[in-house]
Amino acid sequence: MANPSQFDADRTDGSNIDCASGQQPSFAAQLRKTLNTIPAYTWYALPSGTLTFVNEQYADYLGLAKNDPLRFGVEINVPWDTHIQLVHPDDHEETLRVGATCNRTGTAGQAAFRIRNSEGEYRWFLSRLEPLRASDGTLLYWIGINLDIEELKRAEEQRKAAEEKIREQEMELRHILDLTPQLIAVFGPRRERLFINRTALDYLGLTLEEWRDTAPGLVGHPLDSERVKDQWDRAISNGSAFEIELRMRNGDGNYRWFLGRYNPVRDDGGQILRWYAACTDIDDRKRSEERLKEENVALREEIDRASMFEEIVGTSPALQAVLSRISKVAPTDSTVLIAGETGTGKELVARAIHRRSNRASRAFVSVNCAAIPRDLIASELFGHEKGAFTGALQRRVGRFELAGGGTIFLDEVGELSPDTQVALLRVLQEREFERVGGIQSIRVDVRVIAATNRDLKAAVANGTYREDLYYRLNVFPVEMPPLRARRADIPLLVEYFVDRYARKAGKSIRRVDKRTLQLLQSYPWPGNIRELQNVIERSVIVCETEIFTVDESWLSQTTLDTRSRDPLVLSEKVASTEREIIEEALRESQGRLYGPSGAAAKLGIARSTLDSKIRTLKINKNRFKAPPEP
Numbered sequence: 001m002a003n004p005s006q007f008d009a010d011r012t013d014g015s016n017i018d019c020a021s022g023q024q025p026s027f028a029a030q031l032r033k034t035l036n037t038i039p040a041y042t043w044y045a046l047p048s049g050t051l052t053f054v055n056e057q058y059a060d061y062l063g064l065a066k067n068d069p070l071r072f073g074v075e076i077n078v079p080w081d082t083h084i085q086l087v088h089p090d091d092h093e094e095t096l097r098v099g100a101t102c103n104r105t106g107t108a109g110q111a112a113f114r115i116r117n118s119e120g121e122y123r124w125f126l127s128r129l130e131p132l133r134a135s136d137g138t139l140l141y142w143i144g145i146n147l148d149i150e151e152l153k154r155a156e157e158q159r160k161a162a163e164e165k166i167r168e169q170e171m172e173l174r175h176i177l178d179l180t181p182q183l184i185a186v187f188g189p190r191r192e193r194l195f196i197n198r199t200a201l202d203y204l205g206l207t208l209e210e211w212r213d214t215a216p217g218l219v220g221h222p223l224d225s226e227r228v229k230d231q232w233d234r235a236i237s238n239g240s241a242f243e244i245e246l247r248m249r250n251g252d253g254n255y256r257w258f259l260g261r262y263n264p265v266r267d268d269g270g271q272i273l274r275w276y277a278a279c280t281d282i283d284d285r286k287r288s289e290e291r292l293k294e295e296n297v298a299l300r301e302e303i304d305r306a307s308m309f310e311e312i313v314g315t316s317p318a319l320q321a322v323l324s325r326i327s328k329v330a331p332t333d334s335t336v337l338i339a340g341e342t343g344t345g346k347e348l349v350a351r352a353i354h355r356r357s358n359r360a361s362r363a364f365v366s367v368n369c370a371a372i373p374r375d376l377i378a379s380e381l382f383g384h385e386k387g388a389f390t391g392a393l394q395r396r397v398g399r400f401e402l403a404g405g406g407t408i409f410l411d412e413v414g415e416l417s418p419d420t421q422v423a424l425l426r427v428l429q430e431r432e433f434e435r436v437g438g439i440q441s442i443r444v445d446v447r448v449i450a451a452t453n454r455d456l457k458a459a460v461a462n463g464t465y466r467e468d469l470y471y472r473l474n475v476f477p478v479e480m481p482p483l484r485a486r487r488a489d490i491p492l493l494v495e496y497f498v499d500r501y502a503r504k505a506g507k508s509i510r511r512v513d514k515r516t517l518q519l520l521q522s523y524p525w526p527g528n529i530r531e532l533q534n535v536i537e538r539s540v541i542v543c544e545t546e547i548f549t550v551d552e553s554w555l556s557q558t559t560l561d562t563r564s565r566d567p568l569v570l571s572e573k574v575a576s577t578e579r580e581i582i583e584e585a586l587r588e589s590q591g592r593l594y595g596p597s598g599a600a601a602k603l604g605i606a607r608s609t610l611d612s613k614i615r616t617l618k619i620n621k622n623r624f625k626a627p628p629e630p
Contacts, residue, residue, distance in 0.1 A: 205251020
């Protein structure tokens, strides 16, 4: 309890304390001093509700005069509902209701309302009303604390406005999606069904709830279900976008073809939040393709009956054996390895296999592995990412991706470097690869046909070619016979090439000179059909009559000795002549094989062909190298 002197001291400070309430003056003074130090808008009132005091911070906010009694806690018998005029009119009802409840029950309460400041502006406050009681439970004062929540309220209003705007945009987006002619759906990260547009629901003949409850396989064609499921499983596993052609049943029970594109949406941490799917109707295109395919099959059968394998001309037993093997392997997806000398028509055989396969309507991509620098072959085959190496200014799709669904022909496959052999082995084993500089595996559905003029068995034996890759490539071997082993086909080939180049040159050539035909049949053709083709094209260009002839000087006189009928003697003469020519070229180039001044360039043949002939003829190329300078 405070003593009277303390009470007098309070009065001399300007406080006008009325002791009618029975409270000690020092207690009220201490309460006022405490409320003035709290960093909030505070006040108190008597149990009757009479507002007696507001702290200085609150008084300044309300714009009270410096001598206003409320600053000093003077009881002026002003009930608190009189000050309701400071509250925003929209908040009167709630403020009075809370105050009346507190007065009636004697318990704490709170309310949020707007209070006008000295400049006539309103700010939001959260007002908390607490009873202050004596030790015997008698209510002494009501203590009020008003917390400024203007910024919080503004943030809440902005949040509500943003949410409302998002809802409006969502509704607008849904309206747009409903009007989109594509079938659009949204799935969860594990293929949970979330949303589908009106176009899709109308096509399927379902409601949104029915679609969500329908098993995935019930709207797709049974023949596509396994393929679609595998694609989904891979996409969910690696998180990559994909597209697939599939059939979906409409409300009438009929199926139409669609091209579905599925794309993931991720959060900032890279986790997939949604899958967005858009399906475009391609049924008309697919039916047109099927009709065209049927027409192409009929046309191809007609062409095949007329010329068997198109540009593969001949009726010799050696060629017929090859064509028989092609007919058997073409309808399968087996890997084929075509072996044979340069110029025997290995690529023609590969194209024939492709045209007679189930992949005939898709791409045929040809790659000459010997013509591409070794440091670029991986990029050429598998593609590269932007920045993978110097000069990689953008992403490039490789030949394997371009051949997706079709056939890739790897010519001169024996020239691949060890690193590329490993990458090719992986494609053959696992049907996937990565682009150079990439980390994402790419699945590929491609049939591989390879060709070589090298003895791969010998290369495996001497360790320059992987044995496991050789067996992967050599699933179905096809050996192309050299032209000297099918001399009976030379008249047909001559007639075929003469007709082609005569029409191209606008000339009329009616027959082939008998002597020329004999010359062509007696020549061993080391360059095989390609050499024959070049000789005929050159001869057609210079031919000025209706009778086709060939300049004998263009063919080696040694090999034209028609008196020698022994194939072994003829073969030895050809080998001897080739050895002399190659050794002379090596001598001139000082043992250098490649480059502009190398032996291959002087002879006008590929370096792989020169390598093969050096090994076959057992020529020691090192003895032609110039001795080092002292």
